[in-house]
Amino acid sequence: MNIIGNLNAWLVVGILAGLASVGMAVYIYFWVIKQDPGSERAREVAGWIRSGANAYLKKLYSALTTLAVAIAIVIAIVFSIDKAALASETDYRLAIPLGIVMAIAFVLGALCSAVAGYMGMKVAVEANVRTANAARTSLAEAFKLSFYSGSVLGLAMVGLAVVGMSLIYLVTNSAQAVLGFSFGASTLALLAKAGGGIYTKTADIAADLVGKVEIGIPEDDPRNPAVVADNVGDNVGDVAGMGADIFDSYVASTVAVMLLGTSMAMNSASNRMFIVLPLILCTLGIFASLIGIQFVKVKEGQKPGPALNLGTVLTCIIFAVMIVLLKLLSPTMPWGVVWAGLAGIVAGVVIGFTSDFFTNENYKPVQETSKVSTSGSAITIITGFSYGLISILPSVVGIVIATLVAFYAAEASGLQGVYGIGIAAVSMLAISGMIVSADAYGPIVDNARGIAEMSGMGEEVIERADVLDAAGNTAKAITKGFSISAAALTVLALFAAYAEVMSAHGVDVQISLISPMVIAGVLLGAITPPLFSALTMLAVTHNAFDLIEDIRRQFREKPGILAGSEQPDYARGVSLAAHGALSSLVLPAFLAVGLPLVVGFLLGPDALGGFLGGAIFTGVIFALLMSNAGGLWDNAKKYIETGKYGGPGSEAHKAAVVGDTVGDPFKDTAGPSLNTLITVMSLVASLFAPVIAVFHLLGN
Numbered sequence: 036m037n038i039i040g041n042l043n044a045w046l047v048v049g050i051l052a053g054l055a056s057v058g059m060a061v062y063i064y065f066w067v068i069k070q071d072p073g074s075e076r077a078r079e080v081a082g083w084i085r086s087g088a089n090a091y092l093k094k095l096y097s098a099l100t101t102l103a104v105a106i107a108i109v110i111a112i113v114f115s116i117d118k119a120a121l122a123s124e125t126d127y128r129l130a131i132p133l134g135i136v137m138a139i140a141f142v143l144g145a146l147c148s149a150v151a152g153y154m155g156m157k158v159a160v161e162a163n164v165r166t167a168n169a170a171r172t173s174l175a176e177a178f179k180l181s182f183y184s185g186s187v188l189g190l191a192m193v194g195l196a197v198v199g200m201s202l203i204y205l206v207t208n209s210a211q212a213v214l215g216f217s218f219g220a221s222t223l224a225l226l227a228k229a230g231g232g233i234y235t236k237t238a239d240i241a242a243d244l245v246g247k248v249e250i251g252i253p254e255d256d257p258r259n260p261a262v263v264a265d266n267v268g269d270n271v272g273d274v275a276g277m278g279a280d281i282f283d284s285y286v287a288s289t290v291a292v293m294l295l296g297t298s299m300a301m302n303s304a305s306n307r308m309f310i311v312l313p314l315i316l317c318t319l320g321i322f323a324s325l326i327g328i329q330f331v332k333v334k335e336g337q338k339p340g341p342a343l344n345l346g347t348v349l350t351c352i353i354f355a356v357m358i359v360l361l362k363l364l365s366p367t368m369p370w371g372v373v374w375a376g377l378a379g380i381v382a383g384v385v386i387g388f389t390s391d392f393f394t395n396e397n398y399k400p401v402q403e404t405s406k407v408s409t410s411g412s413a414i415t416i417i418t419g420f421s422y423g424l425i426s427i428l429p430s431v432v433g434i435v436i437a438t439l440v441a442f443y444a445a446e447a448s449g450l451q452g453v454y455g456i457g458i459a460a461v462s463m464l465a466i467s468g469m470i471v472s473a474d475a476y477g478p479i480v481d482n483a484r485g486i487a488e489m490s491g492m493g494e495e496v497i498e499r500a501d502v503l504d505a506a507g508n509t510a511k512a513i514t515k516g517f518s519i520s521a522a523a524l525t526v527l528a529l530f531a532a533y534a535e536v537m538s539a540h541g542v543d544v545q546i547s548l549i550s551p552m553v554i555a556g557v558l559l560g561a562i563t564p565p566l567f568s569a570l571t572m573l574a575v576t577h578n579a580f581d582l583i584e585d586i587r588r589q590f591r592e593k594p595g596i597l598a599g600s601e602q603p604d605y606a607r608g609v610s611l612a613a614h615g616a617l618s619s620l621v622l623p624a625f626l627a628v629g630l631p632l633v634v635g636f637l638l639g640p641d642a643l644g645g646f647l648g649g650a651i652f653t654g655v656i657f658a659l660l661m662s663n664a665g666g667l668w669d670n671a672k673k674y675i676e677t678g679k680y681g682g683p684g685s686e687a688h689k690a691a692v693v694g695d696t697v698g699d700p701f702k703d704t705a706g707p708s709l710n711t712l713i714t715v716m717s718l719v720a721s722l723f724a725p726v727i728a729v730f731h732l733l734g735n
Contacts, residue, residue: 235268423664665702
């Protein structure tokens, strides 16, 4: 018995599984809508957040549509000229020009990424007020509603991704066409995540520094003119932006393995399995996530964190069992694939829970950072930053072990070692349906907490929302650990795919550290993630400064705001944050898309290979540092807000707020955008490798 025998049947199963996942997401959305939204005041506050989020996404997607059309036209022209771009794929089924196919795939990738993010945000802005209202009854009911709402993004994302990739490959039989789909998803994801991150942290920092530190009012006090912009940011940054980000990693890891599988297949129908196998793993991951989500439950009196972690672990176990069963029922599938897949799953869990240790209030790093906050903000920042540096070590060790196990297990089975690394990355991200559900839960409960306070629901409801929110911060940290680690493995596979495509076009990439061109490429690549981080964080500080001045102006000109007799101009804060975020994306976009092309065309294929290597190493290091340190500072502040070390309003609390303010652009702007940055740069190199190869050969 060989259940992988009919590969086209598996592609159809993948499409059906993806549609089922999207269908479940739509079903849950309508279930959420039927829940009680609460009082008139709560609905009014939720309406402000909803309208602000919709307005920002409308501006963002309008701008990205123009960019996507422009890039699609360039792709159509370039790849129609390069007749040899698919020389290694003999079963290209469409009679229309290659450039048109690639352009359509690019647009579909961007569209699917946008739709997934929009669906997640749409349910988030409906679920926040309903979660706050459910918290009036019990924590268990509020958790159920918020988690299932988050699963709309998780299920929609993986469903659309698998449908898109499977359909494109079924129609074209071209991994290169799926690469176009991935490039579209990644380009939109980078700008959606970076833009959303700049927006959300602009509002968050401004609201905290003026509200908490200067005025001394609570976090979500309705008297704060930036409070609505802050809550809008949770949706456009942590839901729509993060959804696009994970969509990008998920698709990129799959297409990297498909490209490597193309070189292994060598035009043999029996080896075509290696191209389709990552899609099969993604399909199994959908089923595992659909099952695992059902086990995430909280009883009254229990904390949400363990329930979220249990769901993740069970989903991993279910998926691991499915991989083993797939092998047992498919004699032609090498055991190396199984061991590589299991290595990726285990590494993902280890790295995710390492992030949990460094960002959870139950463990030493957060508790010690909270304690030293009694001595001022400088010690808070030094301690949190130091633990962030330490947190890199176990994650990198996990990546190293997964890389070595996957590589040598694949080689022992007669496969390319780097193919095993790609399988490890796909396996790590295959359960993204579950991982993203837990991640999207975070901003929903954060918004619920804000609505509860702004609408005066009472201290008991706010306390329940705080418990939900603390678990949400940790869940987001775990998700970022998964995403960054998978990106590291993915770009290694994409790096190999770049070299394979170059080789197919007559250029052998030689990465030698005694070559001045390679060294030049490495240094340029290594500086790109720090530069990208600086640009996005400076955008946050510049925009936050403008918003802070506006908040102070409103307090000066309208004394009735603090007295509670006059309503702030919330729309002004939303507008300032949105304009600042969108106007700050030009240079980051050039670094991701333009710089690899400049290096490739001016310095050559070897320099571009060195460029990718340098970007991978510093990108992973910086992403882990900033994501974990930022999450740690955030939860240290929340730990003090539970009453520790003087509680809210104390000197320790003020110091922790400063630490959290520093950490905000670390964890929600620069950090999680870096894995998308290195993925986009690797995809650009692989996508344009045939053109760069031709240009290089003509130049010689």
